[in-house]
Amino acid sequence: MPLHRVIYVSDAVGAAGTSLLAIAEILGVSERNNRRDHLTGVLLGHNGRFLQAIEGARTDVDRLMDRLRRDPRHVNLRLLSDQPIAARMFGHWAMGHATAAPAMLALLNDEDLSAISPAKAEAVLAAAARRLSEPA
Ligand SMILES: Cc1cc2nc3c(=O)[nH]c(=O)nc-3n(C[C@H](O)[C@H](O)[C@H](O)COP(=O)(O)O)c2cc1C
Structure with missing residues (x-):
């Protein structure tokens, strides 16, 4: 089954972007569902925005995207890329969570995530x- 990777950016609504509890809730459900659906990816929160990559079979990715588009915890979901891939980039994580580290902030260069290529x-x-x- 060919794999696809979708990357999107969205604007967090209310506490979803800042509250650790709200993010933990999202990650808990994501890990459970993504394991079931053989989806992998990573979720990054930065400046009230989410940047997420999701990898898996077309139907599983599309089903998750439908749920994400209806989720009121974020709005303005913009697709950055949607491509067939030869291999998973985030194969180790049902849904890894990263906070923006200094190195990433440098990479992002404080650029508006919605304008990122x-x-x-x-x-x-x-x-x-x-x-x-990396080991903790
Ligand atoms: C930024 C963000 C990222 C999310 N990522 C995932 C995800 O990777 N997998 C997932 O199943 N749900 C994810 N969700 C939650 C879904 O929108 C939805 O609430 C959930 O899949 C419903 O699962 P349930 O039917 O098991 O309750 C995310 C929500 C937000 C706001």
């Missing part, structure tokens, strides 16, 4: 994934 979004998320694989 697909290539840069991938680079930022790849850096987030490398961070997740």
